[in-house]
Structures are given as structure tokens and as C-alpha cells.
Amino acid sequence: MDSVAAAKAARAVPGVPQDDDGPVFKEPWQAQAFAIALALHERGVFTWNEWAATLSDEIKRSQAAGDPDTGETYYLHWLATLERLVAEKGVASREMLTEYRDAWDHACDRTPHGKPIELTPADFRH
Amino acid sequence: MAHDHDHHHHHDHDHSELSETQLRVRALETILTEKGYVDPKALDAIVEMYETKIGPRNGAAVVAKAWTDPAFKQALLADATKAINALGHFARTGDHLIAVENTPQRHNMVVCTLCSCYPWEMLGLPPVWYKAAPYRSRAVKDPRGVLADFGVTLAKDTEIRVWDSTAETRFLVLPMRPAGTEGWSEDKLAELVTRDSMIGTGLPKAPAELKR
Numbered sequence: 001m002d003s004v005a006a007a008k009a010a011r012a013v014p015g016v017p018q019d020d021d022g023p024v025f026k027e028p029w030q031a032q033a034f035a036i037a038l039a040l041h042e043r044g045v046f047t048w049n050e051w052a053a054t055l056s057d058e059i060k061r062s063q064a065a066g067d068p069d070t071g072e073t074y075y076l077h078w079l080a081t082l083e084r085l086v087a088e089k090g091v092a093s094r095e096m097l098t099e100y101r102d103a104w105d106h107a108c109d110r111t112p113h114g115k116p117i118e119l120t121p122a123d124f125r126h
Numbered sequence: 127m128a129h130d131h132d133h134h135h136h137h138d139h140d141h142s143e144l145s146e147t148q149l150r151v152r153a154l155e156t157i158l159t160e161k162g163y164v165d166p167k168a169l170d171a172i173v174e175m176y177e178t179k180i181g182p183r184n185g186a187a188v189v190a191k192a193w194t195d196p197a198f199k200q201a202l203l204a205d206a207t208k209a210i211n212a213l214g215h216f217a218r219t220g221d222h223l224i225a226v227e228n229t230p231q232r233h234n235m236v237v238c239t240l241c242s243c244y245p246w247e248m249l250g251l252p253p254v255w256y257k258a259a260p261y262r263s264r265a266v267k268d269p270r271g272v273l274a275d276f277g278v279t280l281a282k283d284t285e286i287r288v289w290d291s292t293a294e295t296r297f298l299v300l301p302m303r304p305a306g307t308e309g310w311s312e313d314k315l316a317e318l319v320t321r322d323s324m325i326g327t328g329l330p331k332a333p334a335e336l337k338r
Binding site: 003006019021022023024025026027028029030031032033034035036038039040043045076079082083086091092096097098100101103104105108117119 | 143144145147148149150151152153154155156157158161163164165168169172173175176179180
């Protein structure tokens, strides 16, 4: 993975917030979500055309549901696109995503502040 | 160590916190890693590539202002959140941000970036190694050794103070202004302020290190 691949992605997908050097992110999770899409693309899970079409569909759906489309929510749509594509491609079902999200939530709650948050099998039993 | 969990009001927030969005990103990352679709190290490498592109990185401007404006510096050290929000030109800074000043007698270093306590809107993205548990425990036991690993050697009689963020107390290190910068503008000074200098694992750049 290199900056060339990233620059290509930023060009192939409309709306990626950028400055003169390439993508910019408002919060760390946005860069993580960007990186995950890059890695999945590299693995051949989807093409950028496919990604752009799904992302645009997600944006339309949110707008229909009242999203103000100020650009503030761009990476929320990006994340929804990731979740949808991994489900559609049979990589991870919606149920599995929810199960892991809940397990992380549990791990978080039981982890004292300042300790690394680690996921353990017990976190899935709640 | 500066542990004062008792001093703030939300005792129930003493456990770690992740936002709904962060939980969803973690869920994805974990599943994709377990299934072999992504390598967390490769993801970290991509994120690191953008480390200077994440968040508003207001900290450098704040430090440069403190170097040039004694009244602001005083206000910053008294109540960093209030002082920064009073400037008005930054997005609102979270509560309980504390600025700690480096002096020839004392160097400050901050640990704990494990959850929401890291003021990324001031500092940008934390370095990847900073999240590692070994770093954290070593920084507490052997701060001088950790600093040496980063190429920072301090005078033997400089005390090193390690600040461990609590759930609602976050720290910004105010580094010492480099010599040879007399008469510089705030904008030019801000270019010397690195992220690492604001978490205390580095020093600001020397004037000669600035790219022309």
C-alpha cells in the first residue's frame, strides 16, 4: 500500500475531502475507515466503480432520510458503504457486524480507563 | 504521576469510552483481520501516512501564541480549555484540557491515548507506537530511556514528569521556545511545533530544520 494507491482511490471516488496533497480527515476513525476501504480494494473485494456507486446510493438514501449533506457526514456514508459491501460480498453479515460492535462495547465498559481495550471471547457472551 | 480520578464529577466515566462510530469501525477491522482480509499493521501504515492530515491540529498555533503572548500563556496554563475557546477561532475544544509547561527544570511527557482522552483536535493523530501497552508502562518506569529512544536527551538535572490522562483530563505539553527565534511571527513559530513536542516525546524543531 502506498500513497499512489491512496491518491488513485481519492480520484476514483467522488467527494473525498482533500487538500492539495490528497485526502484529509476530521477524526482518526475516518482515516481508519479510508484505510480499510483501500485494503479491501487491494484485495479485490470491490472495484472503485462499484464502491463509488454504492457510496452514492448510501448518500442518496441518507439525504432522503433528512441528512443535511453538508460534507460533515461524508465519512459516515463511507462507513455505511463499507458495512453494506462487506455484507453484500459475503465477507461479514450484518448480524456479525452487530455482534462484534456489541462485543467491543462490552470490552470498553469493563476496561478501566488507561488500559488497552482488548476483545476477549467473554465479551461475546453478553 | 498525575492520577486524580477523584477530582472530576463523572465517576461513572472511569471506564474506557468509544463512540458509536468508533465501535463500528473496530468491529469491521476485527472481523476483516480475523478473516484475513486486512492486516492491522498495513492499516496503521496507511493511517500514519495521513497523520499530518487528521484533525485541525490547532495545537501548534496555540503553542506559538503562548510563546509570543505572555497574557495568553498565563491564561492557557491556568485553564487551557477556557483560554483556547476564548480565542474563538478554533472549533470548540473539549473540557478539562490542561497545558503543562516545559522549563529547563522540568520536562513533561504524556501517556495514554487509548481512548477519547487524546486531544487529537489539538494534536492531530497519535503516533501508532504510542498506543502500545509496552510504551505506556515503560514511559512510566523509565521516561528518560523512552526519551533517549526518540533521540531526546535532556540535562541530567531536568526532572521528567509523566502525566497519565484520566477519563476527562487531557494534556497538552507547552514546549520551550527554541533559541534563535526572536521576533518571529506566530505563523512561523507554529511551523516549529511538532506533534511529538506537544506530547513531550520530542522537542520543537530548531530554526535551521525549517524547510525553505
